[in-house]
Each structure stands twice: as C-alpha cells, then as structure tokens.
Amino acid sequence: MPGGTPPVLVLATAPTLGSDVQQRLVNHLRAGGRLLLHGPLPTRDHDGTPCTLLADALGLRPDGWLEGGPHYFPSVVGREWAAGPAEVRVGYAQLLAGAGERLLTEVGSGRPCGAEVTAGAGRAVVIATDYPCHLDFWRAALERLGVRPRLRHDAGDPGLVLTSTVDRSGQRLLHLVNVAPSAIEFGLWHRDKPVLSGRRLRIGARAGLMLPAGIRVGPATLLESSCELVARSGSEVLLRPTQTEDVAVFATDRPVRADRGEVTLAEGRATLTVQASDGEPVRVSID
DSSP states (O other), rough: GGGGGOOOOEOOSSOOOHHHHHHHHHHHHTTEEEEEEEOOOOBTTSSOOOHHHHHHHHHEEEEEEOOOOOOOOOOEOOOGGGOOOEEOOOEEEEEEEESSSEEETTTEEEEEEEEEETTTEEEEEEEOOOOOOOOOHHHHHHHHHTTTSSEOOOOOSSSSEEEEEOTTTTTEEEEEEEEEEOOOOOOOTTTTTEGGOOOOOOEEEEEEEEEEEEEEEEEEEEEEEEEEEEEETTEEEEOOOOOOOEEEEESSSSSSSSSSSSEEETEEEEEEEEOOOOSSOEEEOOO
C-alpha cells in the first residue's frame, strides 16, 4: 500500500468462521494490519466446534442478541466519528462485551454492538449489526482505518461501484457500475483530482460505463473522456457518447478532426465537445 500503510481487510461475517481464517486474521492484526468486520462476531469453526481465536485477539465476546420482531424494533446510535442520525433502525444487534471504544449502542438496552479495538500492532472496527448502507458512515469507517480510495464519487445514494483496469504503460479504463434500481448522478475523482474538470456524470439504473483515461492514439493521448472507447486503430478512435453533452480531452500538438461536434485547442490540449444525438459513435482522428 502507498507510503507503507498497513493493508486493510474488509470481511462480512457469520457466527461461524473457519479456524484457519480466524488465525490468519489474528496474524494480520498482530502484524499491524487493519480490519473492518461487519456481522456477528464468530465464535465457532465451520464444523460447529467452539472457536474464538479472533474474538479473543480482539478482546471482545458476544453478550446477547436482539432481533426485530412483532414486539421489538432494534435501533442503534453512533458516537464519536460514527455519530450520525439520532437512531438507525436495524434488523439485529449482537451485544458486545470486553475491550475497545464503543462506537454503536443499541438504543433499547443501552449496550454496545459496535466497537473499535486495538489488537497487537493493528486496529479493528467491529460492526456487529446489519447497519444499513448509509454512505457517510461506511466512508468514515474505512477512513478511520486508513483507506484512501484512488477512485471516489460524491453520489448521495448507494449503488455506484467504481474500479479500474490498467496496463503496464499506464493506459486505464475506469469501470463505473450502477447496481441501483434508479439513475445516479455524481462527480468523480481519481487520486483526489477531479475527472473531466468536475463535470457531473449520469448512469442509468442497472447500467455501467467504461471510460478511457491515458489511452495512446497515435501521436496523441486521450487523457479523459465521458465517451466510451469503441475502437482504436493507429491515429483514429471511435468514441460512443454517454451523456447529454460529452467531452474528450486529448494531449497533442497535432490537429484533431471529428466527424461531428466541436474541437477547441488550448495549451497543448484538444477538447472535443459533442451533444447527444442518436447514440452513434464519433470518429476522431489525429493528423
């Protein structure tokens, strides 16, 4: 990880977790690693025998279970960096006892169901409840453990998944997938630098985009684009518009021609702006 930061593992758990996996997590923490644990604290091996290797290393133990039903509706509240809404409704809460700083408290019992603990040279955040997908909370939890995403967005609703693929020369495709049942609008940053100068993007429900970044096109480089890359051949690319108004930015001192849209030149960069039409690709060539 950059700067020698200990790696962070994120794990969704159940009451059972293999002893070999528990031991590997313990070793990870003792070596200075970080852990985000979401779900019940494991107390058994997969064969049903008691196994509390991880719980013992964390200094925690299960101390009760509350579950939503006809007559009880568990809610939790956070404190310190985990503070947010006054109450958050959950389906279950595993009560915890032992070491660590209390992060989440089940309202009815007043007892903790989330904690931050030091284990060996490492640190863990344990969320022993089905806390919903409130993005600010989970972003804060990951940041607490030292996670700084290379790609990030500012969408207020959950459902947007970001990743990228890159080759050995640094050419990259940004993969943006919206798994939500409604469209999402957002700004995008790569390594804290706004993509497309902060232009907002929109992805429809259950849809995705693959946007090029740093792609060589003959004597030029396609730095960034809201268009998808359909094809590339020599000094020519075929780009598919995805937004109401799309842009593609090339680093080049050569003339840039497109079969539609407007090309502007400034400081060694050519910017293609194209309005949405019938979804037909735009052909761009570098002279």
